[in-house]
Amino acid sequence: MREKVTAIILAAGQGKRMKSNIQKQYISLGNKPIIVYALSTFSKCKEIDEIVVVVSPGDINYFKKEIIDKYNIEKVVTIVEGGKERYHSVYNALKYIDGNNNGYVLIHDGARPFVRKEEIKKCITSVKEYKACVLGVPSKDTIKKVEKEGFIEGTVDRKNLWLIQTPQGFSFELIKEAYVKFFEDSNTNITDDAMIVENYSDKKVKIVEGSYNNIKITTPEDLIFGEAILKHYI
């Protein structure tokens, strides 16, 4: 029997950088709320067995009616409430999955609507081999380290720099144990799940090359980039 693959789709952020009066995951892109794109792609991917969605406290009923039912999203086994930071939201989903999964989890930002089935499948193949992987793309820009005073301290070698995206895939046991250790520590300088595995386990995280279209909708201009990606690629 093949091991279960659970997708965790995160939709509990406040979207402060978007400066919108509605949470960015509910803003319309094309003719659908942003969150619907990733949910549909994961639910139509036959290698994904189940989906756990994380939403803001108080939003569960709204999400069920206005997103899951309205857009006929399949495979969602539960909707859990998120926490203050992204890592709290992920942990709440992992606690739900606990005891119910000895397979793999793919953690994905609901704010990344353009992930494709091929990328999800590449992550699944990689996580089965390496136990931990992230989607990413090589940096196309030169990246410099800047001092507090606004002067350049140095240039980082671009050959080794990748821009990290989601999904990020892990064996369930590995990510759960790393998250438990992380929460026993007082470190809060964490911006993705791979960092938790890097810092709280011995496992190396494998990079899976993705697409430059898999952007995170973060600031208002990303809505314009998103419309262009929809028009030309989707």
Ligand SMILES: Nc1ccn([C@@H]2O[C@H](COP(=O)(O)OP(=O)(O)OP(=O)(O)O)[C@@H](O)[C@H]2O)c(=O)n1
């Ligand atoms: N407490 C949080 C914070 C983020 N997220 C989710 O994690 C992803 C990360 O994207 P990000 O751009 O950081 O989202 P926000 O936290 O909403 O944005 P901001 O930092 O601008 O407030 C998003 O899908 C967001 O909904 C979450 O589920 N729970």
Ligand SMILES: C[C@](O)(CO)[C@H](O)COP(=O)(O)O
């Ligand atoms: C997980 C992530 O999308 C990888 O690029 C990113 O780190 C999320 O970061 P944010 O600080 O929550 O925007």
